[in-house]
Amino acid sequence: MSGAGAAVESYAAGRVFRTPAGDVRGCHDVTLQAHPGELVVVRGPSGSGKTTLLNLLGGLDRPSSGRVLLAGVDTSEASEAELLALRRETVGFVFQSFGLLPVLTAAENVEVPLRIRRTPADERVRRVADALSAVGLADHRDQRPDELSGGQQQRVAIARALVAEPSLLVADEPTGQLDSRTAASVMDLVVDIVHRQGIAAVVATHDPLLVERADRVLTLHDGVVLDDPAAVGG
Helix, strand or coil, rough: CCCCCCEEEEEEEEEEECCCCEEEEEEEEEEECCCCCEEEEECCCCCCCCCHHHHHHCCCCCCCEEEEEECCECCCCCCCHHHHHHHHEEEEECCCCCCCEEEEEECHHHHHHHHHHCCCHHHHHHHHHHHHHCCCCCHHHCCCCHHHHHHHHHHHHHHHHCCCCCCEEEEECCCCCCCHHHHHHHHHHHHHHHHHHHHHHEEECCCCCHHHHCCEEEECCCCCCECCCCCCCC
């Protein structure tokens, strides 16, 4: 049965990649639910399947086995057009590499998802201002990425992920390129936004400090969940 109010659910989900050298298992038999206001951290060594799992949960890929329900929609049965619309309307993505467009200002980068959705101009202005304010960058709206620190760039990326008001935030090693102090600041921001705005978040990380802040932790090894303890945050 579908979890009541879950933003994303997976049921025995797995992903196998076909290669000339044989099949490679990205992840296997993963069952989880992420609910509004919940931060789920996925940890594990490099190559454990964290990114594969995030791609399945965010609708960037389809499972080879099992099911993934994104906003109640079975991604295995959705068309490519339906998946695209689902990602655009319900998911915000944050990546380790920031992924900002260098020729655009911070405000213009944040505005991109709203332009894709053809949001009216006056609403775009309001939402961009609100998103930049939420991440503490209201005074940096006109700066381009190369004029911002790494932490500020990641904050812009978070604002861009949240500006369209998604129900699910998917983040892959969001503090991987940041120094420890900046990483702690970004982690505090993510935790605060998830809990205050009631967004479900699934974050893959090696960072023990983010693990400590999680509501729930999954440990992956060779694509398999080793444990799924109850809430570890406070």
